[in-house]
Amino acid sequence: MASEPLPRGGTIGILGGGQLGRMLAQAAAKLGFQTCVLAPEADSPAFAVSGSHIVAGYDDAEAFKALAARCDVVTFEFENVSAEALGILEGAVRIAPPRRALEVTQDRLLEKRFVDSLGLATAPWAPVDGAHALEDALASLVGQDGDSPMFLKLARQGYDGKGQLRIGGLSDLGKAQDWLGEKAAVLEKAVSFEIELSVIAVRAYGGAMAFYDVPRNTHRGGVLHESLVPAPVSDEIRSQARSYARQIAEALDYVGVIAVEMFLVREGGGPRLLVNEIAPRVHNSGHWTIEACAVSQFENHIRAVAGWPLGATDRHADARMVNLLGSDVDHALALLRENPARSLHLYGKREARAGRKMGHYVELTLLRDS
């Protein structure tokens, strides 16, 4: 894969204009790169911090060609980019992460099979090819009493708790069939985990990797609420988590930042990790790296896709990141008054719709020799 470093002042294309694209564009600007963001909404948050942008749908072939023509490399804020779009881009410009990483992670079925193929543990799961196949899938996963909580997750377009249905077991079959219709899905046994973790790693063209410390993530209503680093886990678990992420990134010949969400479970024997989801991009659970690390996940993603040297991922502080959803943002000034050392990020979104990610804040606790 091409690894010639982008020239100073080169142009990086970003597909997707939300807060991740915004923070990527800001990191690119810090290094003197130009950016061009492609997104469908005319008021996309990333547009306001990017030198140029293209308002276009993710199915607009002409727009992809225009983006490719303007950029030295194109990267992604999110994984739901059509195969056609990826084909157009890949034929015209360097893209990173690689096409296969997006294809595998945008389809839960492909992703589960990929993780299985690496021999990494996941929660017990079964493929579901539409409503008619659901009963067999349920039967294959439920316990002897027929009732066991499950998640039915659409194979495509799910994120932040969207596109999924929690079901109690066989008794919910009818409801689940109605919800699913003829769509493909993954049926996943709900595991009773101790904590949720994520690994944020970055991989360069040549294969060099660096890992941020592992946060503990707490979700509310399927959406990340808080990331706390360091997670309360042993060094062995931390090291196993990184090893899982390394295997995944290497198998995808990955370039850029990758996030792997995991569950820590304790069944019978000792604690062990299950891979939950792979995100081929910067990740909400890595926002604290802006404040707590010399080089943030956003900057390291930009460095990686630009073929520039990776930056240090060490923490100089413990950190806590809290998302501001919907009307939480109305308390922004009170949050600043309460703690002047709080670092606030607002994404410039006008409408504070319920559940919408409006911003986040980070609090640091300095490391001290003990």
Add this chain to the structure above:
Amino acid sequence: MASEPLPRGGTIGILGGGQLGRMLAQAAAKLGFQTCVLAPEADSPAFAVSGSHIVAGYDDAEAFKALAARCDVVTFEFENVSAEALGILEGAVRIAPPRRALEVTQDRLLEKRFVDSLGLATAPWAPVDGAHALEDALASLVGQDGDSPMFLKLARQGYDGKGQLRIGGLSDLGKAQDWLGEKAAVLEKAVSFEIELSVIAVRAYGGAMAFYDVPRNTHRGGVLHESLVPAPVSDEIRSQARSYARQIAEALDYVGVIAVEMFLVREGGGPRLLVNEIAPRVHNSGHWTIEACAVSQFENHIRAVAGWPLGATDRHADARMVNLLGSDVDHALALLRENPARSLHLYGKREARAGRKMGHYVELTLLRDS
């Protein structure tokens, strides 16, 4: 003075589009504000990170009116804004820092008189009202042998070592007269200082102030080369430096970040501080605050002018900032390879003209309890 906080997503106007304007716009975006940058050059570095901009000269009254109409508050990247422009803006929109702060600091004569009026020490100086008045001014400052190094500084438009002439003493009278012509100037005795310091302080509408730690600044050819924090000075000197900055800011009823450059001299008795220059804006010697502090000078300036709560100015690390001038920028990748924890900022300027500020980098050394 008005102190109602800007609404979330409000618009901040920035006069000046260089690297300071760029980093101000980035800090504003972090807090979810919109920005509009006014600058004369179509490729101004700040434009690429700002949602909107106006290409116009600093003497374009219509453009100032347009800027005022778009913004909730207007602030400044630099102090050389004409009285006319300030008048137009002040009549139409909230401005911060206040007009008087810009008027005093854009004219070295006014600035010296202002510092004198506060009873703060400066290097010995004399006003010079054009070439014909130079001989008397020189005579009033030179020592008995008639030769004493001096700086002749134009009253207006000087910065980064521009607009000034070093002269050996009376023997250089003719040369200095030719250089000066009929312009107004300040003649300043060159003092033999131990180190140069600066205080970066921020003041809110209500008068609350916060101070960053004092860096030691090293110049090369009149341009800042390195800022190192903490400066090797006693707590008494650090505290005296802050007190000087506080007196200056209070006398100007200042709002925003203000920088005061000082010399530490040791004459006869103990060490003492001389005020060198006041900059009514964020300052090159405060760039390290992005990496070493919870809230940077840029963000605190934005918070102050927006009427939002000031942020903490504590350092969580020692820091060293080095400017990249002209072709220094060609070594950017080598700098990153050499030290992966180096934080690099490039300003997106295309032409690396000799002496031009192209970027900077910051290195941190963590604080440890000893």
